[in-house]
Amino acid sequence: MWSLILPSLVAGCLAGFSGGLLGVAALRLRLSALGYAMAHAAFAGAALGLWLGLPPLLTAFILALAVAALLGPISEKTGLPVDSILAILFPLTMALGFLFIALTPGLPLTSPALTLFWGSLLGVGWTDVFVLSGLALVTTGFMVFFRREVWASLVERRLAEEAGIPARWILWALLFLLGASVAGSMRLVGGLLVYVMLFLPASSAAQLVLDLNRQFLLAPVFGVITTAGGVGLSFWADLPVATAIALTSCGLFLLCWAISPRRRIPSLPIKGEN
Amino acid sequence: MDPVLELSEVWAAYPGGRGAALRGASLRLFLGELGLLVGPNGAGKTTILEVFLGFLPYRGGARVCGLEVRKNAKEVRKRLGYMPQALFFPPDTPCRTLDLVMMGRFGFYRPWQRLPQTEGERAFSALASLGLAEKADWPVGQLSGGQQRKALLARALVKGAEILLLDEPFASLDPEARADLAHAILRLRLQGLTVLAVIHEEEILSQADRVWFVRDGKTAELSRPFGPLSEIFNLCGR
Numbered sequence: 001m002w003s004l005i006l007p008s009l010v011a012g013c014l015a016g017f018s019g020g021l022l023g024v025a026a027l028r029l030r031l032s033a034l035g036y037a038m039a040h041a042a043f044a045g046a047a048l049g050l051w052l053g054l055p056p057l058l059t060a061f062i063l064a065l066a067v068a069a070l071l072g073p074i075s076e077k078t079g080l081p082v083d084s085i086l087a088i089l090f091p092l093t094m095a096l097g098f099l100f101i102a103l104t105p106g107l108p109l110t111s112p113a114l115t116l117f118w119g120s121l122l123g124v125g126w127t128d129v130f131v132l133s134g135l136a137l138v139t140t141g142f143m144v145f146f147r148r149e150v151w152a153s154l155v156e157r158r159l160a161e162e163a164g165i166p167a168r169w170i171l172w173a174l175l176f177l178l179g180a181s182v183a184g185s186m187r188l189v190g191g192l193l194v195y196v197m198l199f200l201p202a203s204s205a206a207q208l209v210l211d212l213n214r215q216f217l218l219a220p221v222f223g224v225i226t227t228a229g230g231v232g233l234s235f236w237a238d239l240p241v242a243t244a245i246a247l248t249s250c251g252l253f254l255l256c257w258a259i260s261p262r263r264r265i266p267s268l269p270i271k272g273e274n
Numbered sequence: 275m276d277p278v279l280e281l282s283e284v285w286a287a288y289p290g291g292r293g294a295a296l297r298g299a300s301l302r303l304f305l306g307e308l309g310l311l312v313g314p315n316g317a318g319k320t321t322i323l324e325v326f327l328g329f330l331p332y333r334g335g336a337r338v339c340g341l342e343v344r345k346n347a348k349e350v351r352k353r354l355g356y357m358p359q360a361l362f363f364p365p366d367t368p369c370r371t372l373d374l375v376m377m378g379r380f381g382f383y384r385p386w387q388r389l390p391q392t393e394g395e396r397a398f399s400a401l402a403s404l405g406l407a408e409k410a411d412w413p414v415g416q417l418s419g420g421q422q423r424k425a426l427l428a429r430a431l432v433k434g435a436e437i438l439l440l441d442e443p444f445a446s447l448d449p450e451a452r453a454d455l456a457h458a459i460l461r462l463r464l465q466g467l468t469v470l471a472v473i474h475e476e477e478i479l480s481q482a483d484r485v486w487f488v489r490d491g492k493t494a495e496l497s498r499p500f501g502p503l504s505e506i507f508n509l510c511g512r
Contacts, residue, residue, distance in 0.1 A: 028368070148380045148389070155369045155377070159426075162327060162356040163433065164348055164381020210413050212368035 005235050008124045008188060012227035012245070014132035015185040016197060018139045020223025022181050023202030024215045025174045028154045033086035034175075038182035039194055040093040041067040047100035061183050067093070068179020072172030082175065119190030121234055121241040128187055135184045139177050143216065146170060151212055193242040200249035201226060207256035226252050277302040278437055278468050279309070279326060281493070282335035286325050295321040296332070297491035301484075308463050308481060309470045312506060313488035319472040320359055322488070323439045326470075327356060338437065352381065355430020359441035359472070363422055367415035371406065371425050372397050374414045378433035393432075400428040404458055420451030424458055431462070438462065440471035452477050476503060 026034055045063025049056035067089060075082045143150060152160035153167040153174075160167040182194050189197060201222035205215045230245030237244070279301070286296040296318045303309040311319040324330045326338055328347030336343040338350045355378070363369070375397040376389070383389060401410050404424045409417055414425060423443055430438055443459065444452045456477040463469050463481075473479070485500045486493040487510040494510060 146385050148383075149385060151373075152377050152380055155367065155374070156361070156363075158329075158358050158361075159356070159374075159377060159429070160380075161329070162351055162354065163377055163379075164351050206366075206368075210366065210368050211370065215368060 004122065005231065007126055007129055008121050008241065009228060009231050011124045011128045011132050011188055012231045012241075013224045014129065014136045015181070015188060016201065016223030016225075016227030017220045018132070018136045018177075018181045018223075019185060019197035019227075020201035020205075020220035021139055021143055021216060022174070022178050023198040023200075023223070024205065024212070024219045025150070025154060026178055026198050027202040027206065028212070029082070029171070029174070031082060031086070031175075031178070033083055033090060034178055034182065034195070034198070036195065037086040037089045037093065038064050038067065038179050039186060039190075040090055040097060041179075042183050042186050044093040044097035044100065047097045047104070051100040051104045057187065060186065063093075064179055064183035064186075065176070068176045068183075071175045071179070072168070076168070118240060119186070119188050119193070119242040121188075121231065124188050128184075132184050135177075135180055139181065142173065142177065146173075147213075147216075150174070154212060189242040189245055193246050196242075196246045196249050197223060197227065200246075200253050204249075204253045204256040207253070207260040222252060275304055276340055277337075278305050278339050279303040279470055280335065280337040281322065281325070284322075284325060284332050284334035284336055285491075286321055286330050286332040288321075288330065295330075295491055296325065298334070299488070299491060299493045301486055301493050301495070303468060303470055303484060305468055306463065306466050307468055307483040308460075308478065309468075309484045309486070310479065310482045310500075311470070311472045311486050311488050311493075312474070312479075312503060313486075313510075314507075317488040318491040319488045320441055321491070322493075323356070323441055323470070323472065326439060327351060327354060348381075352433070353436045355427075355433055355435030355438045357423065357426045357430070357438070357440045357443055360445060361422075361426070362419060362446070363415040363417075365413070365415040367413060369414050370410070371401065371412050371414045371417060372410040374425055375401055375429045375432050378429040378435075381433075397428070397432050400431040401425065403431070404428050418451065420447050420455055423447070423451075423455050427455075427458060427462065435467070437468045437470065440469065442472050442474060444473065444475045444477055474503070479503065 042060040042064040046056035046060035049059030071082055071085060075085050149165050149170050152165050153170040157167045185194050185197055202219045204222050205218035209215055209218060226249040227245055229248040231241060233239060233248060234241040234244035281299050281301045283298045283300055284296050285294050285298060287294045299322060311322060313319055325332050325336050326343060328343050328350060339353055341350055343350050376393055379393050398410055401407055404427060406421060406424055409421060414422060443455060459469060459478060460481055479500050482500055485496045487496055487506060
């Protein structure tokens with residue numbers, strides 16, 4: 001039994017950790033559409049791989065990363081907010097995905113391209129664990145090494161730039177890591193619910209602590225707890241893994257909301273945070 | 275004596291904007307002076323500050339303490355303290371007032387260097403000098419508008435800025451907060467700081483050393499006395 005569940009559990013914990021950490025940035029940057037756009041870029045990439053006879057997960061990863069890498073520069077060149085670019089990329093990549101599927105003869109519903117939509121508990125192997133370990137390491141390294149720069153860029157970009165911080169590069173790097181995190185988590189939870197791992201642990205942490213640095217500490221812990229809990233629940237109750245992770249994440253969010261000091265005394269500073 | 279802030283026939287445009295925001299703007303402000311930019315909305319006042327900060331590409335000459343901005347943006351920004359237009363922190367801003375002030379020092383350290391404890395003490399002293407000592411640990415979004423503006427002034431002080439660029443510092447403040455902030459700005463100027471501010475209010479107009487009327491991306495320096503704004507608009511706005 002453990003040989004079946006262990007890769008998913010470890011991969012889930014790693015994805016939950018990275019997702020929680022980066023989710024704080026995504027929440028602050030208000031990038032709610034990121035999960036959708038990345039998911040569909042990966043879907044289009046997988047469909048492209050099937051059509052061309054290449055490994056679908058590899059092409060999914062490449063396309064999702066390419067979209068993540070181009071988000072910042074496209075936004076800068078066009079003068080449009082990143083959220084607007086995401087809203088344009090979302091239907092475009094979805095349309096490309098369906099186009100590639102239409103071009104691929106005899107594609108079954110159980111094909112890897114389509115399981116990227118809803119994830120798979122048993123489809124996760126040690127290769128995924130290896131990829132997610134690398135991602136967690138790079139993400140943590142970046143966030144620790146550039147902690148002041150990330151913090152300042154997320155609090156107020158213009159003030160950060162005036163203070164001599166390369167806020168533009170920091171935000172582009174965060175977007176790229178967010179895209180990589182979404183692409184890396186997609187095999188486990190699927191595209192439809194991948195944003196749960198980004199936004200719910202960070203939103204739960206924001207209910208309990210206002211300070212950004214504390215959110216960065218708390219959200220990855222919440223990410224690991226809810227993902228591990230979700231994988232366990234999926235195995236125990238025979239639920240789809242993405243559904244189970246979404247349920248544990250929402251449960252934790254409701255709990256944090258219920259005990260949130262911000263809800264009880266919204267007009268006063270949070271005691272003990274000073 | 276050389277000016278500390280100088281624009282010579284500067285043309286600048288926003289990426290994707292329609293036409294130039296500055297069309298040959300010029301000004302010279304000297305050490306310890308208080309300079310004001312007045313004029314209608316969209317005239318190019320904020321653009322002038324953004325050119326000095328190196329946020330915008332430009333043609334012509336823009337110099338801070340003799341350094342051409344386009345070639346020395348990083349060095350120039352270390353000398354400038356900036357209060358952006360309409361920057362009010364919402365209540366859920368995840369940042370303490372003291373941390374916002376300390377942010378002004380981040381550019382002086384490499385990512386791998388620890389911020390020494392003295393930086394925290396320096397930030398606290400700057401807040402205390404502006405009467406915000408007891409608010410140091412408060413989330414910045416829970417300060418009043420006037421207190422937030424003073425926290426931004428403290429940030430500029432901590433940075434060791436020689437020049438303050440203030441973009442509509444009195445906007446959205448009540449008369450009492452405006453008077454309090456004006457007092458703080460004038461005190462900083464007495465301490466030797468050079469101040470260039472965009473204003474729509476009378477608060478510090480009579481104390482100014484130089485005033486420019488900005489219209490259609492061009493500057494016109496006014497002669498003393500600097501009368502009420504309504505009179506300046508009547509004279510120059512025709």
